Amino acid sequence: MVTFFNKIYGCQANFADSQGLAKFLVELGCKQVMAEKDADLIIINTCAIREKAEQKLYSYIGRLAELKKDKPHLKIGVIGCVASYKKKEFYEYFECISFVHGAREEISALQGYLAELILNIQTAKSLFLQNPDSKIKYLKQDRRLKKFFDKQATGSDQISISRLNLTEQIKESNTREEEQIKEDDTTESEQISDVRAMINIMTGCNKYCSYCIVPFTRGREISYPMSDILNAVKKDIDRGAKDITLIGQNVNSYIDPQTGARFPELLQKVASLEGDFWVRFISPHPQDMTKDLFQVMANNRPKLTAFLHFPLQSGSDTILKAMNRNYTSAEFLEKIGWIKELMPDAGITTDIIVGFPGETEKDYLATREVMEKVQFDQIYSFIYSKRKFTKAYNMPDDCPQEEKARRLSELQMRQREISLDQNRKNIGKTLKVLVEKELEPGKLLARTEGNARVLITSNNANLVGSFVGVKIESTTVVNMSGTVIVL
Numbered sequence: 207m208v209t210f211f212n213k214i215y216g217c218q219a220n221f222a223d224s225q226g227l228a229k230f231l232v233e234l235g236c237k238q239v240m241a242e243k244d245a246d247l248i249i250i251n252t253c254a255i256r257e258k259a260e261q262k263l264y265s266y267i268g269r270l271a272e273l274k275k276d277k278p279h280l281k282i283g284v285i286g287c288v289a290s291y292k293k294k295e296f297y298e299y300f301e302c303i304s305f306v307h308g309a310r311e312e313i314s315a316l317q318g319y320l321a322e323l324i325l326n327i328q329t330a331k332s333l334f335l336q337n338p339d340s341k342i343k344y345l346k347q348d349r350r351l352k353k354f355f356d357k358q359a360t361g362s363d364q365i366s367i368s369r370l371n372l373t374e375q376i377k378e379s380n381t382r383e384e385e386q387i388k389e390d391d392t393t394e395s396e397q398i399s400d401v402r403a404m405i406n407i408m409t410g411c412n413k414y415c416s417y418c419i420v421p422f423t424r425g426r427e428i429s430y431p432m433s434d435i436l437n438a439v440k441k442d443i444d445r446g447a448k449d450i451t452l453i454g455q456n457v458n459s460y461i462d463p464q465t466g467a468r469f470p471e472l473l474q475k476v477a478s479l480e481g482d483f484w485v486r487f488i489s490p491h492p493q494d495m496t497k498d499l500f501q502v503m504a505n506n507r508p509k510l511t512a513f514l515h516f517p518l519q520s521g522s523d524t525i526l527k528a529m530n531r532n533y534t535s536a537e538f539l540e541k542i543g544w545i546k547e548l549m550p551d552a553g554i555t556t557d558i559i560v561g562f563p564g565e566t567e568k569d570y571l572a573t574r575e576v577m578e579k580v581q582f583d584q585i586y587s588f589i590y591s592k593r594k595f596t597k598a599y600n601m602p603d604d605c606p607q608e609e610k611a612r613r614l615s616e617l618q619m620r621q622r623e624i625s626l627d628q629n630r631k632n633i634g635k636t637l638k639v640l641v642e643k644e645l646e647p648g649k650l651l652a653r654t655e656g657n658a659r660v661l662i663t664s665n666n667a668n669l670v671g672s673f674v675g676v677k678i679e680s681t682t683v684v685n686m687s688g689t690v691i692v693l
């Protein structure tokens with residue numbers, strides 16, 4: 207049996223892409239593993255948002271190259287945003303890389319390629335296990351997916367037929383292998399039966415914020431058909447998912463390519479599906495946020511959760527303009543007012559960039575002011591990271607790095623106090639939570655409708671995947687803690 211490991215850098219969209227690939231590989235008969243050393247195939251999903259993440263990626267690939275020395279059939283592939291614009295470099299500098307697939311390329315091409323690759327790995331692996339000293343010479347496969355596809359029959363029907371045949375071959379071969387070595391009896395579907403599911407409803411972005419590389423790596427917005435999305439949600443509910451996140455770079459500019467339906471209609475349709483589950487979405491753009499969307503959420507609670515990740519980026523109108531965000535701080539606050547009016551207990555989180563080129567102390571304090579007004583539950587805050595291709599790359603920036611670091615540290619310190627205060631408000635209350643996983647014996651991790659983390663003291667691991675009532679007894683900045691009082 208071929209085993210695979212997903213390494214994911216970056217955002218929830220990458221997580222959703224990797225989760226989708228994992229499902230595809232499991233359907234092919236592969237098994238997901240939790241450590242690189244146990245894998246025959248490693249797929250790295252890359253992030254280009256910050257330079258630091260890119261540097262980390264290169265040293266990670268370097269470490270993987272070592273693994274290949276003891277396992278010649280190991281294949282390593284790179285997908286995602288960095289793969290979009292550094293394909294040539296990956297092939298040139300990393301001999302260990304077998305394939306590179308950018309975020310803008312067709313996922314069906316990658317799937318077709320993987321289906322054949324899995325067969326090759328399987329053959330090589332069994333030969334290697336029989337005779338580890340033998341040299342595996344036949345594992346020649348085109349490193350370039352395009353070249354691979356030029357050799358295949360074109361047309362999606364033919365691709366699916368060839369994939370089906372491959373699936374059958376892989377499964378047949380797996381059966382033989384299992385008969386021989388009687389591996390563990392963990393089924394593949396159990397490996398991905400996470401209670402959380404991520405579903406990409408669109409990709410790309412038309413906004414061109416001046417600091418962001420995403421429109422260059424993922425291309426312009428493409429929304430997926432609503433019927434496909436509803437089917438994907440149903441499938442995840444059927445396999446036991448209870449917390450579904452709909453994902454898009456600009457989730458609320460979604461438009462169904464077949465019917466023209468907008469995001470609120472999609473949410474309404476998802477909420478009408480049978481089952482006991484929660485739905486969230488990330489990330490909406492403040493510019494496209496309309497009151498009717500909040501109304502749909504409020505009308506369909508708790509299936510549509512009272513949770514909003516609403517990226518502010520800056521509270522200064524000067525900086526927002528330089529960022530090309532297309533809203534003012536007053537407009538942002540007005541929209542926050544709508545959600546608080548319709549769902550006063552909603553969990554609200556945000557993204558903030560500190561030290562954007564030209565940010566003065568006054569601009570920074572304007573961001574702090576918005577934070578005070580909103581009282582976010584959590585923030586994800588970073589120092590501005592310069593990215594090639596973006597408009598901000600050439601903007602003059604006279605603010606020293608130490609000053610940016612001071613601003614970030616002060617802002618995060620204040621947010622920790624706010625988060626603690628927000629969590630403290632729940633002490634003594636009973637909250638409905640979804641139990642996500644067992645962290646360690648006697649300790650379960652759960653989440654509230656507002657996406658806050660709750661640690662539960664319980665030895666009952668069977669609660670994973672259930673909605674339960676928890677009485678909150680104490681809290682830290684990040685985790686509330688309590689005991690189950692309603693089963």
Ligand code: SF4
Pocket residue numbers: 411412413414415418419420421455456491
């Ligand atoms: S909205 Fe702005 S920050 Fe978000 S993906 Fe598009 S360009 Fe990037």
